[in-house]
Amino acid sequence: MKWVLVGGVAAVPFVLPSQSMVNIAMLTAFSAFLGQCWNIAGGFGGLTSFGHAVFFGSGAYTGAILQTRYGVNPWVGLPAAFLVGGLVGAGIGAASFRAGLRGSYFALVTLAFAEVFRVLSNSLEFTQGGLGIAIPLKVSAWNFQFADRRATYAVVLVLLAVASGVAVWLTKGRMGARLAAVRENEDAAAALGVDIVRTKTWALALSGGLAAMGGVVYGQTYLYIDPSIGFGTERSVEMLLVAMIGGAGTVWGPVLGAVVLHVVADVSRAFIATPGFAPMVYGVVLLVIIAVLPQGLAGVWAQVRGTPGGARDA
Amino acid sequence: MLEVRGLSKRFGGLQAVDDVALDVPQGRIVALIGPNGAGKTTSFAMIAGFVRPDAGRIVFEGREVTGARADQIAALGMVRTFQITQPFAGLSVAENIRVGAFLRTADAAEAMAQARAVGAALGLGAMLDRPAAALTVAGRKRLEVARALATRPRMLLLDEVMAGLNPSEIHEIVAMIRGIREGGVTVLLIEHIMQAVAALADDVYVLAQGAVIAQGTPRAIADDPAVIEAYLGRGAAARLAAHA
Amino acid sequence: MLEIYTAALINGLLIGGVYALVALGLTLIYGVLHIVNFAHGSLLMVAMFAAWVLAEKAGVSPYAALPVVACGMFAVGWALYRYVIGRVSRGEDRAILLATLGVSVVLDNLFLAIFGGDTRQIEGDLTFAMWEVGPLLLAVPKVIAFGVSLVLAGGLWAFMARTDMGRAIRAVAKEPEGARLMGIRPERVFALAYGIGIGCLGAAGCLLLPSFFVSPHVGSVFVLVAFTIVVLGGMGSFPGAVVGGLLIGVTESLGGLVLGESLGPIGISLVFIAVLLLRPTGLFGAAR
Numbered sequence: 001m002k003w004v005l006v007g008g009v010a011a012v013p014f015v016l017p018s019q020s021m022v023n024i025a026m027l028t029a030f031s032a033f034l035g036q037c038w039n040i041a042g043g044f045g046g047l048t049s050f051g052h053a054v055f056f057g058s059g060a061y062t063g064a065i066l067q068t069r070y071g072v073n074p075w076v077g078l079p080a081a082f083l084v085g086g087l088v089g090a091g092i093g094a095a096s097f098r099a100g101l102r103g104s105y106f107a108l109v110t111l112a113f114a115e116v117f118r119v120l121s122n123s124l125e126f127t128q129g130g131l132g133i134a135i136p137l138k139v140s141a142w143n144f145q146f147a148d149r150r151a152t153y154a155v156v157l158v159l160l161a162v163a164s165g166v167a168v169w170l171t172k173g174r175m176g177a178r179l180a181a182v183r184e185n186e187d188a189a190a191a192l193g194v195d196i197v198r199t200k201t202w203a204l205a206l207s208g209g210l211a212a213m214g215g216v217v218y219g220q221t222y223l224y225i226d227p228s229i230g231f232g233t234e235r236s237v238e239m240l241l242v243a244m245i246g247g248a249g250t251v252w253g254p255v256l257g258a259v260v261l262h263v264v265a266d267v268s269r270a271f272i273a274t275p276g277f278a279p280m281v282y283g284v285v286l287l288v289i290i291a292v293l294p295q296g297l298a299g300v301w302a303q304v305r306g307t308p309g310g311a312r313d314a
Numbered sequence: 315m316l317e318v319r320g321l322s323k324r325f326g327g328l329q330a331v332d333d334v335a336l337d338v339p340q341g342r343i344v345a346l347i348g349p350n351g352a353g354k355t356t357s358f359a360m361i362a363g364f365v366r367p368d369a370g371r372i373v374f375e376g377r378e379v380t381g382a383r384a385d386q387i388a389a390l391g392m393v394r395t396f397q398i399t400q401p402f403a404g405l406s407v408a409e410n411i412r413v414g415a416f417l418r419t420a421d422a423a424e425a426m427a428q429a430r431a432v433g434a435a436l437g438l439g440a441m442l443d444r445p446a447a448a449l450t451v452a453g454r455k456r457l458e459v460a461r462a463l464a465t466r467p468r469m470l471l472l473d474e475v476m477a478g479l480n481p482s483e484i485h486e487i488v489a490m491i492r493g494i495r496e497g498g499v500t501v502l503l504i505e506h507i508m509q510a511v512a513a514l515a516d517d518v519y520v521l522a523q524g525a526v527i528a529q530g531t532p533r534a535i536a537d538d539p540a541v542i543e544a545y546l547g548r549g550a551a552a553r554l555a556a557h558a
Numbered sequence: 559m560l561e562i563y564t565a566a567l568i569n570g571l572l573i574g575g576v577y578a579l580v581a582l583g584l585t586l587i588y589g590v591l592h593i594v595n596f597a598h599g600s601l602l603m604v605a606m607f608a609a610w611v612l613a614e615k616a617g618v619s620p621y622a623a624l625p626v627v628a629c630g631m632f633a634v635g636w637a638l639y640r641y642v643i644g645r646v647s648r649g650e651d652r653a654i655l656l657a658t659l660g661v662s663v664v665l666d667n668l669f670l671a672i673f674g675g676d677t678r679q680i681e682g683d684l685t686f687a688m689w690e691v692g693p694l695l696l697a698v699p700k701v702i703a704f705g706v707s708l709v710l711a712g713g714l715w716a717f718m719a720r721t722d723m724g725r726a727i728r729a730v731a732k733e734p735e736g737a738r739l740m741g742i743r744p745e746r747v748f749a750l751a752y753g754i755g756i757g758c759l760g761a762a763g764c765l766l767l768p769s770f771f772v773s774p775h776v777g778s779v780f781v782l783v784a785f786t787i788v789v790l791g792g793m794g795s796f797p798g799a800v801v802g803g804l805l806i807g808v809t810e811s812l813g814g815l816v817l818g819e820s821l822g823p824i825g826i827s828l829v830f831i832a833v834l835l836l837r838p839t840g841l842f843g844a845a846r
């Protein structure tokens with residue numbers, strides 16, 4: 001029933017005539033997708049990352065560089081970005097978790113990694129430094145550029161479905177159970193045979209690989225990326241906010257969070273159009289959520305049904 | 315089955331464990347007793363791979379495991395419980411136990427079935443779908459044992475699973491541990507409650523200030539003057555003998 | 559050639575003095591409350607804007623404004639802990655971290671909404687005043703900032719070590735429960751310590767303003783710098799924050815010179831990552 005409803009709502013933009021409505025739907029789905037990627041590590045694994053843009057940006061640059069320098073078809077950019085994002089995640093994860101970084105320290109180190117990537121992309125010739133990379137306009141489905149936003153929306157929906165599928169799988173399978181165990185209590189998990197470093201590294205790699213694909217979609221949609229678009233803190237914070245507000249460690253959380261985020265954005269923009277006003281409201285919403293709904297909006301639903309669950313500290 | 319030699323650990327100026335040797339033969343229940351702060355939990359932590367020993371060798375089923383990680387040792391079949399219980403507080407009781415079951419099977423349905431069976435066998439049947447945070451002290455102790463058992467261990471290290479329980483609960487846990495041994499699992503347990511040790515253990519080691527000061531059957535240990543002094547203070551054995 | 563390096567070194571040390579003051583606030587908050595105050599950079603930004611408004615709209619020199627801004631920021635910090643961070647987080651680690659992140663998001667965007675995204679500087683002779691010391695040209699505001707920062711750092715240290723209130727704060731930091739039994743209310747002391755930590759930012763903001771620009775985004779630049787210093791010096795360590803501040807000031811200044819304008823800032827992030835991965839206790843810290 002829930003699925004039919006959500007499917008129905010998601011399908012509405014396909015029959016809408018207005019491109020701006022489609023655009024809002026696409027942006028919402030895109031936020032939900034990135035939030036879901038964050039959620040895989042940050043929610044299900046309790047790995048509170050402040051630097052998830054490092055994956056998004058790695059993917060965006062992978063797609064853009066393959067295409068502009070080596071003439072690789074941008075569709076190929078998707079799996080390539082997944083691979084690169086996964087490797088970056090595995091590298092950051094292995095280094096941090098081996099060193100025993102947790103909680104706030106992990107959050108800060110991810111922020112620092114994102115900053116390293118930002119500075120590097122801002123100064124290397126390979127990434128065209130601060131100029132950024134412009135992707136040549138050539139609209140065709142083969143070239144992953146669509147004249148109709150509904151096509152982009154469809155691609156984003158597919159990605160969202162994939163990431164949410166991973167989230168569902170985490171609630172059911174062995175990997176997810178181990179990840180939850182590590183999130184709740186590392187010592188107890190290790191005593192039961194869970195390899196903590198491997199489990200967390202794996203979650204970060206998967207989360208990073210998926211988020212990197214979002215970077216490719218971004219590049220193909222807006223045809224331009226630069227260091228702050230790719231690796232800026234705003235992206236990291238938005239991913240976190242969407243998941244936390246909606247409900248970290250729940251499958252529906254990021255979707256709810258993204259809807260709230262964009263509704264807040266559009267409503268507040270209607271009243272006060274000053275830049276900064278809408279993000280300020282998200283910040284307030286985050287504080288309220290932490291104060292009164294530690295499980296996020298999805299937690300309300302779970303409480304109503306009386307099931308335990310949801311994320312705790314790393 | 316488990317062979318420990320020369321195990322030592324120092325925390326700053328404190329020699330917490332000092333040249334400890336232990337043998338746990340297959341199929342037995344061996345008890346490790348001693349006053350608070352004797353170094354029992356620290357010994358467990360080293361045996362189970364949570365704390366790196368300063369010196370010593372730990373051999374499990376003929377394989378040296380000194381310095382191995384806790385999860386590797388658990389995978390070999392030696393699993394500990396925690397004196398201070400460590401539930402996965404945000405998960406249900408059944409989900410807690412299932413984490414253990416997943417060590418031996420990757421199939422979610424099978425792991426859940428095993429977890430529920432182990433939980434029910436240990437008297438947690440009514441609580442299986444409640445959050446672990448809702449358990450009583452006795453329930454948490456049972457959950458510790460249930461999670462460990464769900465990994466199908468060959469050897470269990472039980473750290474004060476009876477502390478804080480009432481006599482009837484202790485009675486049940488004693489029966490439960492017997493049942494575990496009958497199921498073919500070797501047990502090394504830390505315990506304060508001497509009746510329980512007497513009822514369960516084949517062999518007892520006494521630890522005081524980090525060192526093994528006595529070893530023998532529960533009967534022999536109870537009469538050992540060195541042990542009485544370790545618990546009750548210097549001269550206590552002589553005073554007790556004078557009274558008798 | 560050598561002179562350029564010497565100049566960069568000295569410049570780094572001068573700026574490092576102010577960084578030390580910023581980091582002292584952060585390390586104090588960590589040492590007492592055991593919380594990672596992610597809002598630190600944003601609160602520094604607030605302090606800088608306060609100093610800027612006073613300078614531009616009321617013509618008050620940042621140095622004259624320093625006591626006022628420091629006290630104002632103390633009040634802001636105290637109230638922020640008392641009514642927002644302490645309330646929202648219920649003492650949970652992750653909740654505190656996210657609460658301070660939430661505060662920084664709110665502040666950054668509030669100031670963006672009020673002041674717009676432009677970078678601002680104070681106008682005046684002070685900004686460009688130089689002292690000639692031998693072959694070196696030293697920017698006067700930086701020299702003043704360095705001197706005042708070190709004096710304030712010494713004052714803060716004396717306050718913590720010598721006064722009853724300082725001792726009470728340290729007692730609560732060590733044993734919140736024990737202090738409660740002694741009749742001290744930990745929550746009040748936490749708010750006080752948070753206020754003092756943010757008060758340091760008030761002073762630092764005034765000292766930085768004549769030689770730095772301010773925009774709603776500067777917080778995110780400073781937050782990583784401050785954390786790097788504190789982690790390098792050892793979380794909670796006062797001498798660590800001072801030495802770390804100077805080292806990071808020099809690293810930044812020499813990094814900019816050797817690696818160039820765009821690659822230079824990488825030094826700080828790399829130091830941060832390396833310390834956390836290789837020596838998480840920092841130079842002066844005993845344990846995390």
Ligand SMILES: Nc1ncnc2c1ncn2[C@@H]1O[C@H](COP(=O)(O)OP(=O)(O)O)[C@@H](O)[C@H]1O
Nearest residue numbers: 325328330348349350351352353354355356357
């Ligand atoms: N991580 C640690 N750091 C410092 N001292 C410790 C640590 N763990 C245990 N100790 C000390 O080592 C001694 C032995 O502790 P423990 O093994 O828990 O004793 P037992 O379990 O026999 O009561 C105690 O004095 C305890 O305070």
Ligand SMILES: [Mg+2]
Nearest residue numbers: 354355356397
């Ligand atoms: Mg003990």
